[in-house]
Amino acid sequence: MTDDSAIEIEGVSRSFGDLLAxxxxxxxxxxxxxxxxxxxxxxxKTTLLKILxxxxxxxxxxxxxxxxxxxxxxxxxxxxxxxxxEIESPPSFLTCREYLRYVGLIRGIxxxxxxxxxxxxxxxxxxxxDVLGKxxxxxxxxxxxxxxxxxxxxxxxxxxxxxxGLDPYHQKHVKEYLKRYLNGGGTIFICTHILxxxxxxxxxxxxxxxxxxxxxxxxxxxxxxxxxxxxxxLRYTRGSIERS
Amino acid sequence: MRxxxxxxxxxxxxxxxxxxxxxxMIGKFQxxxxxxxxxxxxxxxxxxxxxxxxTMPMERVYFLLHTIMIAYGLSVGAFALFGESIxxxxxxxxxxxxxxxxxxxxxxxxxFLAFYIKDTIYYMAISIVPIISGILxxxxxxxxxLSSVLFLSFTITLTFLLGISLSFFLSSVYxxxxxxxxxxxxxxLLIILGSYATGLYGKGDMIPTLVFxxxxxxxxxxxxxxxxxxxxxxxxxxxKIEFGKRSQIYPPxxxxxxxxxxxxxxxxxxxxxxxxxxxxxxxxxxxxxxYIGPLVFMAFILWFLRSVLTLPIQFSIVFYAAMIGFFxxxxxxxxxxxxxxxxxxxxxxxxxxxxxxxxxxxxxxAFLISSVFLVVLSIANSEVHLLWLALLVGxxxxxxxxxxxxxxxxxxxxSYLFDPKVLGKFAAMVVPPLVIIAIASFRLPxxxxxxxxxxVLVCVALxxxxxxxxxxxxxxxxxxxxxx
Numbered sequence: 001m002t003d004d005s006a007i008e009i010e011g012v013s014r015s016f017g018d019l020l021a022x023x024x025x026x027x028x029x030x031x032x033x034x035x036x037x038x039x040x041x042x043x044x045k046t047t048l049l050k051i052l053x054x055x056x057x058x059x060x061x062x063x064x065x066x067x068x069x070x071x072x073x074x075x076x077x078x079x080x081x082x083x084x085x086e087i088e089s090p091p092s093f094l095t096c097r098e099y100l101r102y103v104g105l106i107r108g109i110x111x112x113x114x115x116x117x118x119x120x121x122x123x124x125x126x127x128x129x130d131v132l133g134k135x136x137x138x139x140x141x142x143x144x145x146x147x148x149x150x151x152x153x154x155x156x157x158x159x160x161x162x163x164x165g166l167d168p169y170h171q172k173h174v175k176e177y178l179k180r181y182l183n184g185g186g187t188i189f190i191c192t193h194i195l196x197x198x199x200x201x202x203x204x205x206x207x208x209x210x211x212x213x214x215x216x217x218x219x220x221x222x223x224x225x226x227x228x229x230x231x232x233x234l235r236y237t238r239g240s241i242e243r244s
Numbered sequence: 245m246r247x248x249x250x251x252x253x254x255x256x257x258x259x260x261x262x263x264x265x266x267x268x269m270i271g272k273f274q275x276x277x278x279x280x281x282x283x284x285x286x287x288x289x290x291x292x293x294x295x296x297x298x299t300m301p302m303e304r305v306y307f308l309l310h311t312i313m314i315a316y317g318l319s320v321g322a323f324a325l326f327g328e329s330i331x332x333x334x335x336x337x338x339x340x341x342x343x344x345x346x347x348x349x350x351x352x353x354x355x356f357l358a359f360y361i362k363d364t365i366y367y368m369a370i371s372i373v374p375i376i377s378g379i380l381x382x383x384x385x386x387x388x389x390l391s392s393v394l395f396l397s398f399t400i401t402l403t404f405l406l407g408i409s410l411s412f413f414l415s416s417v418y419x420x421x422x423x424x425x426x427x428x429x430x431x432x433l434l435i436i437l438g439s440y441a442t443g444l445y446g447k448g449d450m451i452p453t454l455v456f457x458x459x460x461x462x463x464x465x466x467x468x469x470x471x472x473x474x475x476x477x478x479x480x481x482x483x484k485i486e487f488g489k490r491s492q493i494y495p496p497x498x499x500x501x502x503x504x505x506x507x508x509x510x511x512x513x514x515x516x517x518x519x520x521x522x523x524x525x526x527x528x529x530x531x532x533x534x535y536i537g538p539l540v541f542m543a544f545i546l547w548f549l550r551s552v553l554t555l556p557i558q559f560s561i562v563f564y565a566a567m568i569g570f571f572x573x574x575x576x577x578x579x580x581x582x583x584x585x586x587x588x589x590x591x592x593x594x595x596x597x598x599x600x601x602x603x604x605x606x607x608x609x610a611f612l613i614s615s616v617f618l619v620v621l622s623i624a625n626s627e628v629h630l631l632w633l634a635l636l637v638g639x640x641x642x643x644x645x646x647x648x649x650x651x652x653x654x655x656x657x658x659s660y661l662f663d664p665k666v667l668g669k670f671a672a673m674v675v676p677p678l679v680i681i682a683i684a685s686f687r688l689p690x691x692x693x694x695x696x697x698x699x700v701l702v703c704v705a706l707x708x709x710x711x712x713x714x715x716x717x718x719x720x721x722x723x724x725x726x727x728x
Contacts, residue, residue, distance in 0.1 A: 078592040089586040093524040098498040
């Protein structure tokens with residue numbers, strides 16, 4: 001692993017019983033990249049993200065994230081990363097403000113009140129800051145999960161469908177933040193079905209199907225002349241979609 | 245006919261939904277084991293009732309049976325609402341078929357009626373039918389007349405229906421008019437208290453199905469059926485759709501609560517969160533009730549064995565202390581269903597840390613409750629001289645049982661504990677020491693020095709085991725994830 005690589009994956013496989021979700025996958029992602037992982041439903045995107053964030057062990061192979069094997073020490077692995085999960089699940093009985101404070105206490109974040117105030121204002125959560133998680137709307141829950149992932153200024157962000165549930169205004173806001181984050185030296189690993197977003201923000205893209213990478217490169221490298229990313233995606237995954 | 249077949253299909257699907265929800269919440273094994281347990285319990289009680297009937301008049305037995313049945317019917321209606329809220333937290337947003345009218349062209353009252361019928365059939369199948377089966381199976385031993393058993397089965401079923409219909413009726417009134425609900429519920433309570441004061445309550449005149457049981461007067465059958473139908477009709481008539489969530493504003497409390505638990509050092513942050521969960525979910529009192537309830541029930545059973553069945557067993561307060569430990573696991577189990585821990589998956593926190601947080605909170609709650617219970621009981625039984633030993637036994641067995649529970653089941657007590665393999669291990673680890681202490685306690689206070697010392701030694705051995713298992717939690721659950 002070089003000093004420049006944020007993520008290095010070597011021959012990683014993960015199976016659930018008879019189902020092989022990720023199959024002998026290898027990949028290297030440099031610091032400062034916005035790496036997009038695309039694929040049809042059930043292709044293995046979330047499984048790979050879970051392995052890289054210490055939520056799942058690989059069945060075979062190895063992965064290093066910021067120099068650490070996440071499944072070896074999941075607690076240490078989560079110190080420098082921020083994760084936005086596919087399903088937003090803040091605690092049911094803490095308010096928005098309290099959850100961010102709780103994250104601050106667990107992570108030992110300094111000047112936490114200023115940061116909480118910043119994120120509550122940035123994501124327009126002032127009106128709902130004292131509402132319990134169980135009573136929040138889907139969009140508010142998603143905003144809270146984003147704030148909880150960003151608040152400690154991580155070196156690497158793992159985002160699983162981060163824009164789902166957000167209105168266009170807040171999608172734009174979050175995209176602007178991600179740009180600033182990248183300019184500050186951050187790295188992003190994003191799983192999404194919104195190809196327009198992937199096309200616009202990703203420096204490199206991998207298309208995964210049946211747990212294997214079927215295409216890897218920049219948007220220009222993946223698309224033919226006049227072809228959009230949608231077209232390329234369908235071309236690379238057609239067999240899979242037709243089979244299903 | 246098509247309409248009826250559609251309604252039957254809806255009820256069938258709702259029953260399937262109820263079964264899947266409950267078996268997911270408490271485990272398939274426990275769920276399927278439940279009716280068998282009820283039938284066995286009913287069989288044992290029926291067989292032992294021959295001794296009971298020598299000391300208790302039949303009228304009193306009927307009164308007890310019907311009172312239990314009406315209370316059960318009432319609680320089933322309440323559980324329908326309570327269980328749903330637990331499932332929602334356990335699995336995230338769940339959409340029961342009850343919410344279908346939000347998106348499909350079907351009247352809410354029709355769905356509610358189907359839900360009500362489903363609950364009635366479902367709970368009759370898993371509890372009333374096993375109770376009746378137990379009584380029927382006892383006939384070869386007890387010699388009860390089949391016709392009497394069938395008549396009793398019919399009347400207790402009616403009593404259950406009376407309870408559940410009243411519960412649904414009150415729920416509907418509560419949703420629509422809180423004030424009227426308070427008046428009706430208050431009036432019922434006043435009538436019961438008034439009847440109790442005047443001596444009417446003991447006769448059971450308040451429960452028409454019971455009067456029918458005793459007098460066989462058809463007028464009471466008609467009255468019972470009328471009440472069941474009227475409560476059911478008005479429950480469906482009054483029900484109002486209320487899916488919108490009412491948000492409540494809470495001032496920030498996490499830091500203040502954390503400071504209050506600062507003596508817990510590294511765990512104060514996590515305990516603060518658990519404490520707020522308990523308070524805000526309004527489960528603090530049910531959690532305490534789930535612990536005190538079995539303790540009181542145990543005291544009742546022991547009184548029953550000693551005073552009603554006149555079994556020549558002398559229970560000392562140390563025996564109660566040993567049994568207290570066993571019930572401790574209910575609090576730990578509750579602490580694991582208040583909220584889903586999924587979000588910890590995103591934070592630098594391990595499963596053992598949260599298990600230990602719940603254990604520490606458990607110790608705070610259980611030690612306080614069990615100590616108060618033992619002090620009260622020692623005074624009531626004039627056994628204050630045994631209180632020191634009872635406290636040692638109570639606190640040790642409570643800690644031991646819950647450590648075994650946490651060690652074997654982690655944060656998924658309800659799912660794991662009823663896996664036969666885990667349940668077997670649990671029984672093998674918990675039952676022998678408790679039985680040893682219980683048996684030794686029968687020799688107290690006579691052989692206090694000899695058997696008291698023996699019990700102290702058993703407690704020391706359990707304390708060593710507690711220390712080992714507490715450390716072992718790290719190894720056993722260290723690589724576990726929070727997400728189910």
